[in-house]
Structure formats: structure tokens, C-alpha cells
Amino acid sequence: MSTSMVRRTAILVACMLFATQLRGQQSRNTVAFTGIELHDGLGRVLPEATLVIRGEKIAAVRAGGAQPGEKVVDLHGRVVIPGLIDANSSLSGGQGFNYNREDPVLPNLRVQDGIETLQNFHAGPVASATGLVVAYLSPGAWRPIGGQGVTIRLDGETLLDMQMIGTQFVHFSINEGALFPYGLGKAMPQTHMGIVATIRDELLKARRYARLRATARGSARPAYDPDLETLAEVLSGKRIARIDVDTAAEIERALSLAAEFGIRPILEHCVEAYKVRDLLAKAGFPVILMPYTQGDVYDVAVERKVLETPGWLAAHGVPVAFQTFGHGMPPYGNTYEYNEPQNLLLNGILQVRAGMRPEAVLSSITSVSAKILGIGDRMGSLGVGRSATFVVLDGQPFEYATHVEQVWIDGRRVFDAAHDPIVRR
Amino acid sequence: MRYRCVLQRVLVRNCLLVAALVLCGSTIAAQQVTAASHPPARVIVSAGGLWNGIDAPTGPVTLIIEDGRIAAVRRGRASASEPGHHFDFGDWTIAPAGFAISAAATPHDGTGLAADSRLIERADASAHQFLEGARAGATSFLLDAYPQATLGGTSSVYRPLDYWSENREVVPDVGVTVALRGRTIPPTRTAMEASWEVRKAMLLARDRKPAGEMGKLMAGSLAFQVSAPTLAEFARAVAVAREFGVHLLATGVHQVPVAPLPYDSVRVLLGAPSLDELPELWDTYAALQRQRISTGILIGDAPLPTLLALSRPYAAAHGLTEAAMLAAFTSAPADVLGAKALGQLTSHHSADFLVISGKLFDARARIERVFIEGREVFDRQRPRR
Amino acid sequence: MTAAILSTSPLLQATCEAQAATDVTLLCAARVWTMAGDPISNGCVQIADGRVARVGQRSDFDTSLPGVVDRPNGEIIPGIIDVHSHFTLRGDPRGAGEANERSRSFAPDLDILDAFDPYDPSVAHARSGGVTTALVTPGSIGVVSGRSALVKTTAPPLSQMVMRTPAGVKGTSWRPETYDVFDHWLGEARAAQARPSSDTAIAIKVGEQLLRREIPLVIHGGYPGGEIEPVLAIADKYALRLIIYHCESCDENYEELVARKIPIVVGPRIMYWNRGRETNLASFLMSKGLLVALASDASSGESRYLMDDAGLALHYGLTEKQALEAITINAARIFHADDRIGSLTPGKDADVVVLSGPVFRARTHVDLVMIGGRVWYER
Numbered sequence A: 001m002s003t004s005m006v007r008r009t010a011i012l013v014a015c016m017l018f019a020t021q022l023r024g025q026q027s028r029n030t031v032a033f034t035g036i037e038l039h040d041g042l043g044r045v046l047p048e049a050t051l052v053i054r055g056e057k058i059a060a061v062r063a064g065g066a067q068p069g070e071k072v073v074d075l076h077g078r079v080v081i082p083g084l085i086d087a088n089s090s091l092s093g094g095q096g097f098n099y100n101r102e103d104p105v106l107p108n109l110r111v112q113d114g115i116e117t118l119q120n121f122h123a124g125p126v127a128s129a130t131g132l133v134v135a136y137l138s139p140g141a142w143r144p145i146g147g148q149g150v151t152i153r154l155d156g157e158t159l160l161d162m163q164m165i166g167t168q169f170v171h172f173s174i175n176e177g178a179l180f181p182y183g184l185g186k187a188m189p190q191t192h193m194g195i196v197a198t199i200r201d202e203l204l205k206a207r208r209y210a211r212l213r214a215t216a217r218g219s220a221r222p223a224y225d226p227d228l229e230t231l232a233e234v235l236s237g238k239r240i241a242r243i244d245v246d247t248a249a250e251i252e253r254a255l256s257l258a259a260e261f262g263i264r265p266i267l268e269h270c271v272e273a274y275k276v277r278d279l280l281a282k283a284g285f286p287v288i289l290m291p292y293t294q295g296d297v298y299d300v301a302v303e304r305k306v307l308e309t310p311g312w313l314a315a316h317g318v319p320v321a322f323q324t325f326g327h328g329m330p331p332y333g334n335t336y337e338y339n340e341p342q343n344l345l346l347n348g349i350l351q352v353r354a355g356m357r358p359e360a361v362l363s364s365i366t367s368v369s370a371k372i373l374g375i376g377d378r379m380g381s382l383g384v385g386r387s388a389t390f391v392v393l394d395g396q397p398f399e400y401a402t403h404v405e406q407v408w409i410d411g412r413r414v415f416d417a418a419h420d421p422i423v424r425r
Numbered sequence B: 001m002r003y004r005c006v007l008q009r010v011l012v013r014n015c016l017l018v019a020a021l022v023l024c025g026s027t028i029a030a031q032q033v034t035a036a037s038h039p040p041a042r043v044i045v046s047a048g049g050l051w052n053g054i055d056a057p058t059g060p061v062t063l064i065i066e067d068g069r070i071a072a073v074r075r076g077r078a079s080a081s082e083p084g085h086h087f088d089f090g091d092w093t094i095a096p097a098g099f100a101i102s103a104a105a106t107p108h109d110g111t112g113l114a115a116d117s118r119l120i121e122r123a124d125a126s127a128h129q130f131l132e133g134a135r136a137g138a139t140s141f142l143l144d145a146y147p148q149a150t151l152g153g154t155s156s157v158y159r160p161l162d163y164w165s166e167n168r169e170v171v172p173d174v175g176v177t178v179a180l181r182g183r184t185i186p187p188t189r190t191a192m193e194a195s196w197e198v199r200k201a202m203l204l205a206r207d208r209k210p211a212g213e214m215g216k217l218m219a220g221s222l223a224f225q226v227s228a229p230t231l232a233e234f235a236r237a238v239a240v241a242r243e244f245g246v247h248l249l250a251t252g253v254h255q256v257p258v259a260p261l262p263y264d265s266v267r268v269l270l271g272a273p274s275l276d277e278l279p280e281l282w283d284t285y286a287a288l289q290r291q292r293i294s295t296g297i298l299i300g301d302a303p304l305p306t307l308l309a310l311s312r313p314y315a316a317a318h319g320l321t322e323a324a325m326l327a328a329f330t331s332a333p334a335d336v337l338g339a340k341a342l343g344q345l346t347s348h349h350s351a352d353f354l355v356i357s358g359k360l361f362d363a364r365a366r367i368e369r370v371f372i373e374g375r376e377v378f379d380r381q382r383p384r385r
Numbered sequence C: 001m002t003a004a005i006l007s008t009s010p011l012l013q014a015t016c017e018a019q020a021a022t023d024v025t026l027l028c029a030a031r032v033w034t035m036a037g038d039p040i041s042n043g044c045v046q047i048a049d050g051r052v053a054r055v056g057q058r059s060d061f062d063t064s065l066p067g068v069v070d071r072p073n074g075e076i077i078p079g080i081i082d083v084h085s086h087f088t089l090r091g092d093p094r095g096a097g098e099a100n101e102r103s104r105s106f107a108p109d110l111d112i113l114d115a116f117d118p119y120d121p122s123v124a125h126a127r128s129g130g131v132t133t134a135l136v137t138p139g140s141i142g143v144v145s146g147r148s149a150l151v152k153t154t155a156p157p158l159s160q161m162v163m164r165t166p167a168g169v170k171g172t173s174w175r176p177e178t179y180d181v182f183d184h185w186l187g188e189a190r191a192a193q194a195r196p197s198s199d200t201a202i203a204i205k206v207g208e209q210l211l212r213r214e215i216p217l218v219i220h221g222g223y224p225g226g227e228i229e230p231v232l233a234i235a236d237k238y239a240l241r242l243i244i245y246h247c248e249s250c251d252e253n254y255e256e257l258v259a260r261k262i263p264i265v266v267g268p269r270i271m272y273w274n275r276g277r278e279t280n281l282a283s284f285l286m287s288k289g290l291l292v293a294l295a296s297d298a299s300s301g302e303s304r305y306l307m308d309d310a311g312l313a314l315h316y317g318l319t320e321k322q323a324l325e326a327i328t329i330n331a332a333r334i335f336h337a338d339d340r341i342g343s344l345t346p347g348k349d350a351d352v353v354v355l356s357g358p359v360f361r362a363r364t365h366v367d368l369v370m371i372g373g374r375v376w377y378e379r
Helices: A003-025 A123-129 A192-215 A226-236 A248-261 A277-283 A300-315 A344-353 A358-364 A367-372 B002-013 B015-030 B127-136 B191-208 B213-219 B231-244 B275-290 B304-316 B322-329 B331-337 C002-008 C010-020 C122-128 C178-194 C202-211 C229-238 C254-260 C281-287 C302-315 C320-326 C329-334
Strands: A030-039 A045-054 A057-063 A071-074 A079-082 A084-089 A132-137 A145-148 A150-153 A163-165 A169-173 A240-245 A266-269 A287-289 A320-322 A390-393 A404-409 A412-416 B042-047 B061-066 B069-075 B085-088 B093-096 B098-103 B138-144 B151-154 B157-160 B167-171 B175-178 B223-227 B248-253 B266-270 B294-297 B353-357 B366-372 B375-379 C026-032 C040-048 C051-057 C068-078 C080-085 C131-136 C144-152 C162-172 C217-221 C242-246 C264-266 C271-274 C277-280 C292-294 C352-355 C366-371 C374-378
Touching: A079 A084, A084 A320, A084 A344, A084 A367, A123 A404, A123 A412, A145 A192, A169 A226, A192 A226, A192 A248, A226 B191, A240 A248, A248 A277, A277 A300, A287 A300, A300 A320, A300 A344, A300 A358, A300 C122, A320 A344, A320 A358, A320 A367, A344 A358, A344 C302, A358 A367, B042 B093, B098 B331, B127 B138, B127 B366, B127 B375, B138 B248, B151 B191, B175 B213, B191 B213, B191 B231, B223 B231, B231 B248, B266 B275, B266 B331, B275 B294, B275 B304, B294 B322, B294 B331, B304 B322, B304 B366, B322 B331, C026 C352, C068 C366, C080 C302, C080 C329, C122 C131, C122 C302, C122 C366, C122 C374, C131 C162, C131 C302, C131 C366, C144 C178, C162 C178, C162 C202, C178 C202, C178 C229, C217 C229, C229 C242, C229 C254, C254 C281, C264 C281, C277 C281, C281 C292, C281 C320, C292 C302, C292 C320, C292 C329, C302 C320, C320 C329
Parallel strands: A030 A071, A030 A079, A084 A132, A169 A240, A240 A266, A266 A287, A287 A320, B042 B085, B098 B138, B175 B223, B223 B248, B248 B266, B266 B294, C026 C068, C080 C131, C162 C217, C217 C242, C242 C264, C264 C292
Antiparallel strands: A030 A045, A045 A057, A079 A390, A132 A150, A145 A169, A390 A404, A404 A412, B042 B061, B061 B069, B093 B353, B138 B157, B151 B175, B157 B167, B353 B366, B366 B375, C026 C040, C040 C051, C068 C352, C131 C144, C144 C162, C271 C277, C352 C366, C366 C374
């Protein structure tokens, strides 16, 4: 162990002591946060409201003040929103994410097996300072069939306590990232034709495997194959496909593959969604959109349409979430240190300016992304019985002048800007 | 850093004393009969004090060793007329020998997968390694294939009885060695890919129940032996062990999560510690003890007396006695590895011990002699007999 | 590629229409940020002959005349200045575009205006975000990569856009030979000053301009591994005007910069993870008394979000005034162009941006962009 490791451990221990202290302060009693403007993440705004938590859960959300027996925390003038949920994050698992593109088909590659500690990629405190509580880590779009991500809580230390739900998502990629395994001219796919054929072949194999495993006897019954098991679960709906697409043509291919195999995938990135809005609205699959990246070159008029598209899709019933996972790869893409595209609240400013209702933008990074990740019954909205996971802001969301003051997860305060000044101004 | 400075200061201040000890040691050596390559059936060792690896130390003592095992431990010095091969170490101290990790050679096929192989066949028990271990106070080695192989083969605990002789296994089947990290063989592998190779082998073994090592791993007769030097690797190892319900033996551990482990079939070998990481070593050791996780500490480059002497304040902060500290390096790893005959100097145990000039808990103390099964295998004055 | 975008661009057509519109002579809004003193509530900016004629309270002007743009809820700011841009310099990406003449590491004779493409749509893009002046500059691959120029974001011909050329010489600090190359060059230039000649090489003439402090030396540096010590030594030895771009690790050795009052251009990254904390580099360096501007380092049209970059800097600690200064008057001062741009006082170029609401607010748009007294963009 080096001295830096010693130092890191010391910091970790200090953090833990601090956290224990905070934990100690939480009484098991009912706590009422009064005087707040409450945005419930489902489109409702309650001015002068009270949020009551008991233990890990929300006990009440009401207009007006506290009731007898409730310990009052006056948050007058503050805005309370649900904890933010990043549907596809650029947080890195360290060495888990690299550019090794060999093996075009690896459905069982798991991000959780490559994940580092939160301290190692110093995401914990910085993520908290941006109001983020849960993030989905993706294995990247480097293969036609590329493995499984994991949804983690950002108040954990190692994957033993930050992992929140299992890995029900299997990643597919129809974009350029999936090309050229082992190099140029070496192995399929070298073209989009090759990508789609690879995916189709594997899914057909899995369909046949599942049928024979269920019906055949003796030597006709295929041997157990963990890769085909996983793909068979995608076909049966037990797992959900997440398909990475950039261009409008790739979006169309993803939609036709979904129809061919009768699956309901989530579409990721969708850079050119603005060109195929009607198709996406008709399909109704959830879309996880790229953050706006400044390098994109559009005509001013086209750009306006690009920026308006998320709002248009949401208004047409498509579940729209925003992700922080851009094409920006390391060194900028893999931690929260490069704030511009990683901060869901600041990123939302551009959507608000493009005309999307602020409440719709807020839903997209709370209740909608929670629902897409399968945790909508616990997180992403502020209602009775839900997890007491919320963010206290000093002003309206989606304004540069607004800051995160506190972050609470499961009734426990995990970040307090007053005690934990992450940002040196 | 601080600890290194302390050590340096201590060493500089005492270089004269050390020189004196060297002279003294050679005088004692001259009085003894050179050990035969085949030890006599009965060996009688007298010394100024004994730490048996379990209890508080005792004063002048005599060990009666028969056929490599301790037959009796007696107070006071032995009479020269007693039949047997005599060693008298004056006021020097005797303590049990400890444990270290030994790396086996890389599997040759380049896949990083060699579960059904025995590491002992690729073990590299060179004179160098043997001497390094002896100098620091370790005589028993746990084999590992880290970091070269994802699934390295079956490990064992062995002792290189001398640097020219064959390795002798004391615990033949410990575990299947695993590295859940990237950059194993082939070198482009990520941690995700390495983990998948391991998990895939385990999934198939669970389905097919093969007769080989993977089958034994899944059935619980071999441990899931994971090298886990980083916190992330340790967490990963616990997660995979929990997923498959196998017995985890985590080795080379330096850091464990603050939160209690969600799985209890876990044994841990910490270290090997360097002198500047002693504070966290004992924090981690105490944390694991609180969770009742069987834990031992491995010995690396730093010699056992120095480790013990400089550890005292950090271990004491957790309420550990000196005897308990020594046990962490001797009887505790023996327990972890199921090496019933090793790690303590009481009746019926293997006579593997260190002879230390002066007191055990003294940074100036040196390991003068090393015995395995009652046979002298190392003499600091003549390391290359 | 560029031609294809151009031929289908409705923008240029819009631009031409804007040029034909009635001349605007008075701009009024709820607040006028002159960047010279406090902002004026309910103020107006009067334009004449392409310059600011008068600035004052709305009550002092006749707003009933034709040619008045009045936004009672809006705000007026000076045209935004992006002092680090590579826009329009696309070229072949294998060669890092038109910004870098990769064959040479010493090239003060190169003029960025010979690569700058006034017909590229990223000019209109930048303008739509309120950018009225850009310092277009060569890249950072050579020790000396060429001369930069200040251009207005109007429209071709190029001669109509150029405000000042050269506006600086671009160099880098990361190459090991930095000190020796500069020392040799400027030594020669100093010697040449003593014997003026009509056929002096361009490189030497440019060196003389640096020595006369007519133009600044603009250095891409201050990265970890891109130490600025060699250029500080050169600037000291030859008494140069030095400007440093990026300056990522300058929160560690800022004393050297403060002692020499060296202006810093931060961006596009503003926030840095350093020693366990996020540091707002802009506010940190400002707090040490340095003149700091924010810039986009645009490769195409990113300049249009420079106001959002400043908004981000505001989020992380700058005041509204500081954030606005960083993209207007500070940028002008750094390049000694504050006699013409960066603020709204009588006699300055009429480069004016009208916002639909308060500056740095989510729902505020750039409503109108005036450059040199002419409206070039209207939302």
C-alpha cells in the first residue's frame, strides 16, 4: 500500500465517521420538512408544502405545515425535487471500460465485474453535488451484443452496498462503435449489414436453444449455454434489450429488429431522433437521449429542431430520459469532473430554453428514468410510501444560479453543501 | 513514511549493537554441531524464551522434538546428558514461523485458464525465494497464480525444506486460484472479461458437475481463492462467491469495506504488509475480527520482529495483546488455511520455528536461525551452506 | 462538404434579408449592461454611423421613432467576444484541420486569415449565440503555429469581417525546444531592428511586432506537463505581452502569473478536479487579481454557447457581472481592443446583443444581434 492509499483510506474513514455522525443525528422519529416548494417528479408542483419522512420512507406530502409529533426542519424558500437518476451514466468502473472490442458477442459481460470503488472514480461526492443519487452504468457500445450494465446507488462504497438492482438489461449496438472487432478486415461485422446479421443470428440461435431446452429430450436437448440463456431471456421479456443507435437509419433498423423478434427495447443515444420523430412516437419505446454536445454541427434551424425533439417526443407519449453518457470518452467522459455534459440539472437548461416544460424535463431525469430502470416504484418521485430520496435546491431547478444544498437517500442525508464544499470557487 | 524513518533511526542507532550481535552469534554457532541433511529422530532445543503462537511468552524453555513434531515443552534448560541432538540458543527467543504467498509460473497455453492443473507442478521454489521467506520469518508458502492467470489451478501450502530439496506440501488442496482483474492473460482482458471467464466456468461447472477441480470448487471441497489487493477486487470476490455459494479465501488483501460483508463464508489473508501500512493493517484486521471472519496476516519483505515491534501501538489501539499480534501471523493463517500442524509451538505441532536474537517485539531483533520439522534450514551467518 | 452545407443553408438567405431590413437606431430594454459602471435600468443605446452614440435612461430618448427595438423585459449586453476560436477551419481532420500546418513547428509567417473560411456556416452559428467578435487562431501543434486575427461575425467578403490582423502570435509551451526556438527567433528580430530593411522576412517582421509589444504572444499552456516556465522566461527576457490559454494547472503556480499580471483565457473547461475538489479556474484566477476571459476553443459553431459556459462559471461561483465581463470587456482588454469593443459607451463599435429576458436565465434567448450598427441576426 502506497502513501496515497493510506491517505485515501484516511479520507474514507473520515467520510465514514462523518456519515455515521449524520446517521446518528437521524432520529427514528417522523421528520417534517416545512416551507418547501415541492416538485414531485410527476409534473405536480406544490408551493408552501411539507414533506414528511419516517425512517427510509416518505410518510406524507401535504400543502401546509407540520403536524403535532413531527420533528420540524424548516426549509423555507427551498425547492425540493426527487433525487436525480441518470439512465445511462458516464461514471466509469475504471478498468472495466476500455476499448477492447474483441468478441463481438458477449451478452454476459457485466459492468459490475469491472466496477471500481466510488472513491476510486471520486464520483460519490461530486455526483452528490449535482443531485444525482442513482446511476446506470453501461458496458459501452463496443459490440453488436455487448453485455449487461448495472444500476448503482451513489451513496455506497463498493459494489457490495452500492448495487441496487440486478442486471436486467442486455446491451446491443447498431452504431459505428460495434464495427471492426479484432481490427479492420478481420472479423464480422465490418458493416452495418454485418452488425444486424450478427444480432439476428444470435437471437435466432437463442430462440431455437430455448425451444429445444424446453421440449427436446436426450441428445437432441442442447447443452447448457449461459450466453444463449441470457439472450433467450431477452426474447422472453425477462430481460430488456438496450439498443445503442445514433443515426436515423440505425434507429429504423433497431425498430425493425424489435418487430422481427417481438421485443420492446430501450433505444439509447438516438442522435438523429429529430429525423424520425413520428416513427419513435408510433413505436412508443423508451428513448434515452444523448446530452446535447456542443461540437455537433447543425444548421441553426436544424439545431432548433434537435433541441425541440425531446419535448416533442415526451408530449407524444414517448418515455424520454436524458443520459450523461456521451460520446466523450476518457479523459473527459469517464468521471463527473467535466461538468458540462454530466450535470443533468444544468444540461436541462438547454431543454427548457428549447421550449420543453421544466416539469417535463424534471420528470425525464427523475420518474421517467426511474421507471425505465425498473425502480419507479421506489425512486424518482415524491409520494407516500416511496423512498425518502430527494434533493434540496436553493432555487428553481434548471437555472444557473441554483445550487444543490442537500441530498437525502433513504431518509439519510448523504450530502450537505454547507459541510462538504466540493467546489472551490 | 513515518515508520520507515523510525526504523532507519533505530537501525542507525544500533549498528554497533548489531555488529556485536553478529560476533556473538558466530561464537554460538561455532559451539554447535552442523545440522545433518537428515535430522536425528530426537532434537532438543533450549532457549531463553518461547512464544508458542497462542499464549503469553514463557522464560527459559526446552523443546523436545521427535520426528519433526513437538513432543514436549519443558520449563528450564535441558541437561546435556539427555539423549538427542542438542541446540542451546542461550538467551535468544523462539517463535513459530509464519506464512507467505508464492507465485506459480504462468500457464503455458496463454489462455489464462488452467483450473484443472496443480500449481505445485509449476511452483518456483528457488533458493532466492526460500531465503527471502526465511529471512522475514515465513516457512510455509501458499501458492497463487496471480496476476498472470484468471483461473490459475489448484493451490496448496508447501514448505521448501531446503533450497536444494523438493517442495513438500503440507495442505495439498486449498483452493482454485482466481484473478478477477484486467490485464491477466491474454493481456488485453478487462476485469469484466476476466470475471466473465471465471463466472462462465463456474456456471458450466454448476450445470455439468465435472469431476475435476471446478467440480470440487462448486461442491465446496476447494476454496475460491482470489487475490484481492484492491478494495474493488475484494468486493468483486465476495460478490461472486456469494452468487455461487462457494467458500471464499481472499489473499493479499489490504482493504475491506467499512460496511459488514453480506456473505459469511469468507476467510482472509491480509498483506503482505510493508512498514508504512501498519496502521491500516491492524484497523482492517480488527474490523474483520469483529465480523468473526477468519483472518490471518501474511509476511512479505519486512521481517516478523520488525513488523511486530512497529505494529504494537496500532494493534494495542484495538485491544490486541502481544500474543494475539503474533498469533495473527502464525496460528491465525494456519487456521485460515486449514494447516492444523502449523502455526504454533505446542505438543503434536510441526517444529517450524524461528530463533530470534533478543526479544521478539524489538525492531533490532534478527531472525538468526530457522527450523522446519526440527531441522535447521537457515542460519543467518551462513545462509548459503 | 462545406460547399454542400452552404448551398442548402437557409441561414445565408436569412442573413441577406436581415441586411436589407430598416436600420435600427435605438435599442431599449429593462437593463443595459454597458460593462462600464453599473448596469442601467430601463436604458437605451443609440446608434449612429455604426457606433454607439449615446447610452442612458429610456426617458432620455424618443422611443416613438421608426428604427426602435424596445424589449421592456429584455436586457442589452455588448456583443460577446470569443477570444479562442478555430471556427471554419475544418479541412482534413487527419491533419487536425486547417488550423495546423503540421509540416512545420516554427511558422510565424503563417496567417490564419489564409485558412479562415468566411463562407462557413459556423460564422452564422456563432452569431446566433450573440458572438460578434472572434479571435480566430491557429492550433497548438507547432512551437509557433502562426498569426491570429480578430474578425467580426458578419459576412463575406473577408475584408468586411477583419477587425485586426495580426492580433497575436500563437505558440505552445509543451514542446521541449520552446525556449530555444523563441530565443533564437526573437534574438534575430532584435538584431534586425537595428538595421531596417524593405525585404525583411515576414517571420522577422512579426518578431519585431512582438518586441514592440504591438501584438501579444498567445501561448497554449499551463497543462500538467505543459509548463509555462520557458515562455515566462522568454516574456521576461524580451519584455513581451504574454497571454496564456487554458492554464489548467495554474491554480498551483499562480504567483508567477500574478507577479507578471499575465492575462488568462480559460475554457472550454472551467471546472477542474484538483486535489480532491472541483475548482472553478476562472473564479480562482480572478480572485488572485488576474484578468480572465472565457473562450470556447471552438472547432465549429460552439461559440454560440459561450454565454452558457459563462452561466456554468456563474453556477460555480462567479457573480453575474464577473461572468459577463469574462466574455465581453475582459476579452477586449486582454487583446487591447477595449477601445472599440467589449463595452457600450459612446464611440465604441455598435456591437450589441438584445436578450429576451435577464442574462444567464434558462428561458432567455438571444433575440437580436447587431454588429457595426447593422442587425445581423433576429430570432
